[in-house]
Amino acid sequence: MERLAHLGTGIGWRPEIADVVEAMPGIDWVEAVAENLCPGHLPDALLRLRERGVTVVPHGVSLGLGGAERPDAQRLADLSVRAKALGSPLVTEHIAFVRAGGERTASPLLEAGHLLPVPRTRDALDVLCENVRIAQDALPVPLAVENIAALFGWPGEEMSEGQFLYELVERTGVRLLIDVANLHTNHVNRGEDPSKALDELPVEAIAYVHVAGGFERDGVWHDSHAHPVPRPVLDILADLASRVTPPGVLLERDENFPEDGAELGREVAVIRETVASAAAPALTTPEPVTQCPTTSVQMAEAEESVRERLALAQASLLSSLVAGTPVPEGFDRARLAVQSRALAGKRADVVAKVAPELPRILGHEAYRGAFLAYAGRRPMTAGYRRDALDFAEDLLLGQRVEEPFARKQLTDWWLERSGPAPLAGRPVARALRAARFALRRG
Template sequence: MKPMAHLGVGIGWRPEIARAVEGLPGLDWVEVVAENICPGHLPESLLRLIERGVRVVPHGVSLGIGGADRPDPAKLAALGERAVALGAPLVTEHIAFVRTSSVAPGQVLEAGHLLPVARTRDALDVLCENVRIAQDSLPVPLALENIAALVSWPGEELTEGQFLTELVERTGVRLLIDVANLHTNRVNRGEDPAAVLDGIPLEALAYVHVAGGVERGGVWHDTHAHPVPKVVLDVLAELRARVDPPGVLLERDDDFPAEAELAGELAAIREVLRGKGPAGSARTRASNADGADSESAPAGSSKGGGAELSSAEAGIRPAEVRVRSAEAGLDGVRTRVGIGQTALLSALVAGTPVPEGFDRQRVRIQARALAAKRAGVVARLAPELPGILGGEDAYREAFLGYARHRPMAAGYRRDALDFAEHLLVRDLPADPAARRRLTLWWRERSGARPPRRAVRWARALVGRAA
């Protein structure tokens, strides 16, 4: 595997902090959410950074490469177009699924969030083929990110390290390691970050993410809206003790601080990379070899006593696995993976029963988090709605009631229109003036007349039956 180009220390570019990012001293590169830019109309701030020689890497969030379906050619083409427009050395995405089309013909369930794939042979076979499809379509190398997860799949067959190692061996894909996600999974799933780092091929490392979060009620929330805590910098130090990462990037997606605070967080990251980070946090491989720590085993299995094995050490030979996949028929494997993903996603966004083997409380927490995120995104895309409905609290209550049994199926903008129509069907808001404002808002954006009362009630009855 060829060495990755050196990126240095960077920050996630967001429109809200564009001016601050341009003023940060010593900035080497930035990462941009791929879906938030248009190749033919790049923001002036990004163009100025590119002119200065600052590299820009597109980071996708909607491909769902871990899903049971093959990657959408249009999404792959769009990701490639952005890489070319930015002159990027690579593109990145997530080891996750975000939707499922296995509900019924022509129907799609959208999570609006990154959900974990099961660490099983079936899921790995599907992921590997999806990665190869993506690699054949993209004009630059691909790197995939480990995600933070609240929910664990029952019956998992591989540890995180084994799963990632075999993925790299079978596809040659690069890894984007998010150390904040490793800490999140330590709190939420009992997995030791040091053991994960010991078990993965760090020669495949493309770069590293660092981000903040917060713990509430024993659950770590990977918010990207809080300062980077010492425990996350400690994990970065663990990684730095093993390898000199080609690049490290600070992520911040909400509740943006002043430029000086961003600069301070970047300075703290640089200190860790120079070996001057949090005292006593970094350990060498030798100390780990003494068996001090080990990653938690998959749900339902016993915990091992040392650092996890590589796929070769565990007796897993990639060629044999590929033969097994071919013999079994990958279409059948995709069907099995799709059924499992649909059952989980339906429980999260449509209120169906939690599949057997999952932690029901964790699924409920995840479902509430997805609904809250969905409400927040719709409010940002349609800021008039909270005002029409009487404020943020009234809007959120109404939206969460709407979303409880109505999963998103066509993106957030369509979701905003569907929410407005849902209210109008029920002759809400109760205030006639507010209802007229909502009707006008819906009409201007949908390009059609609001449906007549009989049509609205018929749709409501169909929705309740579904």
């Protein structure tokens, strides 16, 4: 494993704070959500940062490396193109699954719309290792994978998080993106000791570190990325920095941005100071980890039967979360209910960003209530943009928009974005009936 370049201190780049980030002193690098970037039309603010020598790292959210299926070749190709367009030294993704079902399980393919934890079992580790190796072979730069926050645990887990990550690194040589906020989340929600997790981690494999805020409600910590970084998260960062000097540390903030850009600057400064003050005087960036020789069993592809078992388990869980099917045996029903509500809320928030006209047409409160009701009836199957169109069609077909002007606006919006053959793959007659109905009532 080659040594990664020193990144320094950075912040997550988001369009809403592009000007703030560009003007912020002391920013060595930024991270951008890969799926939100078009390589041929990169935002001007991001291009200006690159011209200044600021490193940009694409951070993927849709590969689903922890899923039962092998990584999608087109998604890997898209991630590769973004890495090349940005001149990035590495790309990052998550140890999570984001979709389940489909042909392998003879059930509908469902999208979670968010990152869900994989079981820490030998089966899941075998599949994850193979998926990571497939991704490494397809990408032009090194890959680092991130530990995620979890509201619940899987029954029958065989390893701690630290043990799971250690074996993943040992078997694949992949680098780690350690999110200390997620370690705090798992401490509150699953009773897992962050210090023990750090004891078990191969810290020499760390590519960089995420730091973020959240909030606690009814004993459950929500990793919101919309609140200031709390002291317990900074304490975990200090613990990590006392063990190893991370090549990079980055503040994540996805929404609820402070009006005063200086507030984000102060948070970045606190993160930088926390790392500097915690580092042992003689501690330097460690030698890169060497991938251990793998046995023939480890090098063999995960057996299809293993993928099938994992696929069935993940499909059953995801269906209970987004389609209201029974909770699989062994799971905490209360925690899955919290996760289900969180997924629906996240879905509503992202659709509102993808299609901001919808909350403007319906009114923000009415939009959220209508979307949550829709989400309870219709699991997501094809991404957020399609979800926005399906939601609008559902409102029109169900005659759920009573105000004539709003109904007319919604119909115009739907027709404009559906294209000449509305909603390919769906009966055209049904789509046209929705439009005609809305226009007639308007």
